[in-house]
Every structure is written in structure tokens, then in C-alpha cells.
Amino acid sequence: MPRPVMVGVDASQESRAAAVWAAREAERRGVPLRLLHVWAWSPPGAPGNASRPLLAGRVLREAEAHVRAVCPGVPLVAEQAEGPASRALLGAAGEADVLVLGSRGLSVLTGFVLGSVAQAVVARAACPVVLIRAGHGVDDPQGDDLRHAGPIHAADRDVVLGLDLNDPCDELIDFAFDTARLRNARLRVVSAWSAPSALTLGPGEVGLIDGPRRAEEWRGFQDAVLFTWRDKYPAVSVSGDVVEDRASAALVRAATGAGLLVVGRRTPQEPHVGTRTGPVTHAVSRHARCPVAVVPHC
Structure with missing residues (x-):
């Protein structure tokens, strides 16, 4: 059943x-x-x-x-x-x-x-x-x-997916694509990045290049993550956006006028302890002006 x-x-x-x-x-x-x-x-x-x-x-x-x-x-x-x-x-x-x-x-x-x-x-x-x-x-x-x-x-308003390119999650991406398919809606994938400080950089990291090139590198990462999902859901129209900003601010802005915002929540090691969802999910749950779907993942 x-x-x-x-x-x-x-x-x-x-x-x-x-x-x-x-x-x-x-x-x-x-x-x-x-x-x-x-x-x-x-x-x-x-x-x-x-x-x-x-x-x-x-x-x-x-x-x-x-x-x-x-x-x-x-x-x-x-x-x-x-x-x-x-x-x-x-x-x-x-x-x-x-x-x-x-x-x-x-x-x-x-x-x-x-x-x-x-x-x-x-x-x-x-x-x-x-x-x-x-x-x-x-x-x-x-x-x-x-x-x-x-x-x-009928065609619905956009589904927006908040995708962390440092930790892309299959459960989250699959839920967003499938939801867009069911609604015959466009899927907008939004990823945020910020320029790292000198203390957080390692050799060869994206932060060593200038701003415009760094943004292009992040776009390439996003395209690579979404490649197989576009094949799995060929009927879903997908657009990607990579912005330099705090993730919560970028997602709240992108959710304006959307039909649904999809974000993730990491499953705690102890399932019966705590009520924390992470700072980004907590912020968008309070401030996004559309329905918010919180998807658990490992």
C-alpha cells in the first residue's frame, strides 16, 4: 500500500x-x-x-x-x-x-x-x-x-532547490526533481558560495583564483552534480544559479514567488536527541515566503 x-x-x-x-x-x-x-x-x-x-x-x-x-x-x-x-x-x-x-x-x-x-x-x-x-x-x-x-x-510555480555543493545529497536532489516533475514545474537550483579567508585555504583550492573565475568553477561543480539527474528526469526543465552570498539569504530571495523551496536536514546520529536543523534550514523555515520542504539525509 x-x-x-x-x-x-x-x-x-x-x-x-x-x-x-x-x-x-x-x-x-x-x-x-x-x-x-x-x-x-x-x-x-x-x-x-x-x-x-x-x-x-x-x-x-x-x-x-x-x-x-x-x-x-x-x-x-x-x-x-x-x-x-x-x-x-x-x-x-x-x-x-x-x-x-x-x-x-x-x-x-x-x-x-x-x-x-x-x-x-x-x-x-x-x-x-x-x-x-x-x-x-x-x-x-x-x-x-x-x-x-x-x-x-497544471503548470505550477517554480520549485527551488537549495543545493550545498560541498555536500550534495542524493535524497534531497531526488525529492526536488521528482516534486518538480509531479507539478510540471521548472526546477531552479540555487547554490551559494563565499570567498574563503586566507586561514581556510588549502593548496590548489578554488579560493586561490579571482572572483569571476571562482564563480565559474562553482558553476562547473553544480553542472557536474546535476548531470545525472537531468538524465534521470528528462521532462524537468532545470536552471542553475550560483551566487556569492550567505546561503540563507540567497535562498530566501530565490523563494520569493516560488511554489516550494526544498532544503536538507542532516539526520542526527542519535535520532531521539535534539531539535537542531542547521542554521540555513532554520533561517529559511522562518523567513521564506513560500512553502518549505525539509528533507532528511545522512
């Missing part, structure tokens, strides 16, 4: 946006959609215990109705689970193709909230995690998701 696209749902606008995005993704992938609501654990006999499953059922019914308005034909399962939320979502991620979560918007200056539960899930999930915000572009629960939905297989 194919692994589902899973989405964590609650009563928030961000959750509804995430549910719609997840439904469209499930339809693209030809897999079921699984809605999961996690309600907080409390000691036996605590006030409100009896009503929690009833409230969870209401949240799930509302999420299902919202999804059906956009993707009426997607196979759907709605489930509830008792918390802690991060533990329940991480367990669900082990059975999912992709896990989708809503993230709360703040402002252009301060970025976006990635709460403690989402941080833990993004840092430790076994599958790619996609973070969705409400209010910008497609999948807006205020109505844009219905007015601008269009055919599910």
Missing part, C-alpha cells in the same frame, strides 16, 4: 492551509491523504477529558470538509491521537511519504513562528516535512485556494 501524505490538523487557519496543500500533493502523487489531530494528554480524571475526543472529531470533520471543497476525489482517512504532539507526529511520520504542518505567520521583519512541536518534528522526522503558512499565494484558507486552484496537474 502506498505511503500517504499526512497532515497535522487543528482549528487554525494555518492548519487548514496545510490540509489543502497536502490534499493537492496527495492527488499529484496518487496516494491517500491522512488527516491527524493530536489532542493534549492529561491525567485520568482531569477536567475536560471526556470532551477532548469530541472536540477532536469536530476539528477533523471541519478539516475534511475544507479538503473536499478543493479535492473532492482524494482518498482520505481522518484520525485522532493522544499527545504529546511531537511524539504522535513523529510516529506518524514514520508511516508517511510526506508530512505537512502549518506554521504561524508573524511579519515581514520578524519572520514566522516555528513552534516547539514543529521544531522537534522537522529535526527528527524520518520523512520530508513541508511547512505551510496561511495568507500568501496558493492554499490560502481565506479563499484564494478555491478561486485559484486550477487543474491539479
Whole structure:
């Protein structure tokens, strides 16, 4: 049985946006959609215990109705689970193709909230995690998701891949190419580099040449990394960009107007310890103005 696209749902606008995005993704992938609501654990006999499953059922019914308005034909399962939320979502991620979560918007200056539960899930999930915000572009629960939905297989906005040329990862590249293929979208590959200091250079390194030639060397590295992937995905239109800048700044800039930004997250040696995702992934998760997919890799 194919692994589902899973989405964590609650009563928030961000959750509804995430549910719609997840439904469209499930339809693209030809897999079921699984809605999961996690309600907080409390000691036996605590006030409100009896009503929690009833409230969870209401949240799930509302999420299902919202999804059906956009993707009426997607196979759907709605489930509830008792918390802690991060533990329940991480367990669900082990059975999912992709896990989708809503993230709360703040402002252009301060970025976006990635709460403690989402941080833990993004840092430790076994599958790619996609973070969705409400209010910008497609999948807006205020109505844009219905007015601008269009055919599910129509050309979508660009998929942007943040590719570290010092550590290219097959899982990350494959996810980005396959996502672009499913969306019939162009894939834009963005790699950032910075001029090394005299303390970090070794003999014969790229940093020994001048700026323009150094940039050409990095472009050659990127082309070499992408060569076999272009052959594997001949239908995907690919463009590459190598910029001299901090990686987080370059990716946030490239993600403006994109349909999805794809970045990587190294799998920790101890899978049950820590919530760190790395500085670049943390920064783009907060500041990119489009959905962000975080792909685990070794």
C-alpha cells in the first residue's frame, strides 16, 4: 500500500492551509491523504477529558470538509491521537511519504513562528516535512485556494532547490526533481558560495583564483552534480544559479514567488536527541515566503 501524505490538523487557519496543500500533493502523487489531530494528554480524571475526543472529531470533520471543497476525489482517512504532539507526529511520520504542518505567520521583519512541536518534528522526522503558512499565494484558507486552484496537474510555480555543493545529497536532489516533475514545474537550483579567508585555504583550492573565475568553477561543480539527474528526469526543465552570498539569504530571495523551496536536514546520529536543523534550514523555515520542504539525509 502506498505511503500517504499526512497532515497535522487543528482549528487554525494555518492548519487548514496545510490540509489543502497536502490534499493537492496527495492527488499529484496518487496516494491517500491522512488527516491527524493530536489532542493534549492529561491525567485520568482531569477536567475536560471526556470532551477532548469530541472536540477532536469536530476539528477533523471541519478539516475534511475544507479538503473536499478543493479535492473532492482524494482518498482520505481522518484520525485522532493522544499527545504529546511531537511524539504522535513523529510516529506518524514514520508511516508517511510526506508530512505537512502549518506554521504561524508573524511579519515581514520578524519572520514566522516555528513552534516547539514543529521544531522537534522537522529535526527528527524520518520523512520530508513541508511547512505551510496561511495568507500568501496558493492554499490560502481565506479563499484564494478555491478561486485559484486550477487543474491539479497544471503548470505550477517554480520549485527551488537549495543545493550545498560541498555536500550534495542524493535524497534531497531526488525529492526536488521528482516534486518538480509531479507539478510540471521548472526546477531552479540555487547554490551559494563565499570567498574563503586566507586561514581556510588549502593548496590548489578554488579560493586561490579571482572572483569571476571562482564563480565559474562553482558553476562547473553544480553542472557536474546535476548531470545525472537531468538524465534521470528528462521532462524537468532545470536552471542553475550560483551566487556569492550567505546561503540563507540567497535562498530566501530565490523563494520569493516560488511554489516550494526544498532544503536538507542532516539526520542526527542519535535520532531521539535534539531539535537542531542547521542554521540555513532554520533561517529559511522562518523567513521564506513560500512553502518549505525539509528533507532528511545522512
